Amino acid sequence: MPDPSELMTRLGLANPVIQAPMAGAGTPALASAASRAGSLGSLGAALMPPDAIRQAIQETRRATDRLFSINLLLVAPPLIDPARIERMRARLRPHFERLGIDPAGIPPPSPPPFGFADQLEVVVEERVPVFSFAFGIPGAAAIARLKAAGTFVIGAATSVTEARQLAAAGVDAVVAQGLEAGGHRATFAHSFDDGMIPLPSLVGEIVGAIDLPVIASGGLSDARQIARIMDLGAQAVQIGTLFLACAETAIPGAYRSRVLKGGETVITRAYTGRPARALRTAFTDDLDGDAEIPDFPVQAMLTAPLREAAAERGDAFSEYLPMLAGTGVGHGTAGPAADVLDRLTGRR
Ligand SMILES: Cc1cc2nc3c(=O)[nH]c(=O)nc-3n(C[C@H](O)[C@H](O)[C@H](O)COP(=O)(O)O)c2cc1C
Structure with missing residues (x-):
């Protein structure tokens, strides 16, 4: 494993892995398992009504006393x-x-009966340790409220333009989402095509352009790839697809078997x-x-x-x-998330 980065130290992580938020697939059990293993567990809460988000936060807190992250998506009406x-x-x-x-x-x-603002209210009230978002940038007032509540704030970018906008808005760290990533494109400031950049190039460009920790995300599935992307200046990695088939996720059986097969x-x-x-x-x-x-x-x-x-x-x-699913699909396991993390962090 590489030396602890500034971001790992700030978040008290034993390894540089952030288990990615995956709305509709992740669960409090997955997030808390990742956090217990010394990673940062995340819960993608974008599809959940505010009350369910509050319950999920409380469930995660009961399952771990370590930091975890809640994620929302800025969806326009x-x-x-x-x-x-x-x-x-x-x-x-x-x-x-x-x-x-x-x-x-x-x-x-x-239109859905709740929106980003209603969901965010719960995140602020519950004083979650880490909040991440994608598809846009919350207003300056929202970011200031989160920070005043002691929350570490992470935004997602698919280009240097977006990373600069996030830095100017006051986030604490930026996820660089490469074209390899599973799930929706996080792009918000330009055409989707302009945000289709291979992860190594994107990380290099963003690390050179902003003075904040950069988290590399997209297609990563083994310890060697993690070491290589951290050599380019990333301070952590955010990994989704590799965890998708784990025992703690909530996806239909047919999806699980296709993810395992690749x-x-x-x-x-x-x-x-x-x-x-x-x-x-x-x-x-x-x-x-x-x-x-x-x-x-x-x-x-x-x-x-x-x-x-x-x-x-x-x-x-x-x-x-x-x-x-991302380009690294087919390398996961149906076992517990802790097994994936042992493999990624070289403990097994
Ligand atoms: C099933 C699935 C759901 C996802 N949902 C979200 C989400 O709710 N919020 C978010 O910011 N990113 C979401 N992502 C993107 C991940 O945060 C991350 O960028 C991606 O998983 C990294 O690439 P990888 O899957 O190749 O590891 C999702 C990805 C997947 C595979």
Whole structure:
């Protein structure tokens, strides 16, 4: 393992691994297991209503007395365009029919009953040790409130431009998300294409441009890769996909087996409307490049019935599950997260 970095010392970490926030997949059990192992465990809370976030924070606190992180996504209110939604529904009809779903019975997309501001309120009230965010930058007042509550604040960037904006907004550290990363692109200041930068280049550029700790994220799956990216100036790494199939995650069985097996990943808007790296499927192929896909999160609302039905139907319908995963997919284990961390930190 490399020498402890300034960031590791500041967060009291025994190793430079941050178990990535993964909304919908991670759990308090995963975050607390990672923190107990001397890493920083994270809980991706973006899909959770405020009350559930409070409960999850309390559950994590009961399971570990070490630092952990809560993560939220800055999602703009959805743009509801009825004509476009109708066209996409028609486009999706064969997929609904395959699963025996009557598209006429699906309620129209509507804004969610809670937003980032409501979720953030809980994070501030609960004085969480570390808060991370992606898809944008909270206002200066929100960052100041978090810091006044003693919270360490981390923002995600896919370019030097975004890293500079985060530094100017007063964050404590920046996640550099390389093009290899599983999940949604964090891009917020320019086109998604301009944020598709290989991790080693991105880390080198951001380390040279800002005076804050940089956390490397995307496609990392072994101790050698971690050492190499830290040689480029990263002070920690944020790893998601490698933990996806662990015993502590909450993902459908078909997704778990595909993640363990590995495979080709693509950047797709098919599932949610926002570019995300996921395992390639017949569904991603079918919608590839379709200009009619409504923006995030409207497409996620339209495809929700496919996801829900597929989660109960096993491997044959796994193409309808958004199997978000990075380029390092296939190197994980179904065992406990502590085993993955032992492997990553050279203890095994
Ligand atoms: C299933 C999944 C869900 C994710 N959800 C979030 C999230 O809620 N918030 C976030 O900031 N990043 C999220 N990410 C991105 C991760 O934080 C991280 O950038 C990525 O996992 C790193 O790349 P890797 O998966 O190749 O290790 C997610 C990634 C995956 C695979």
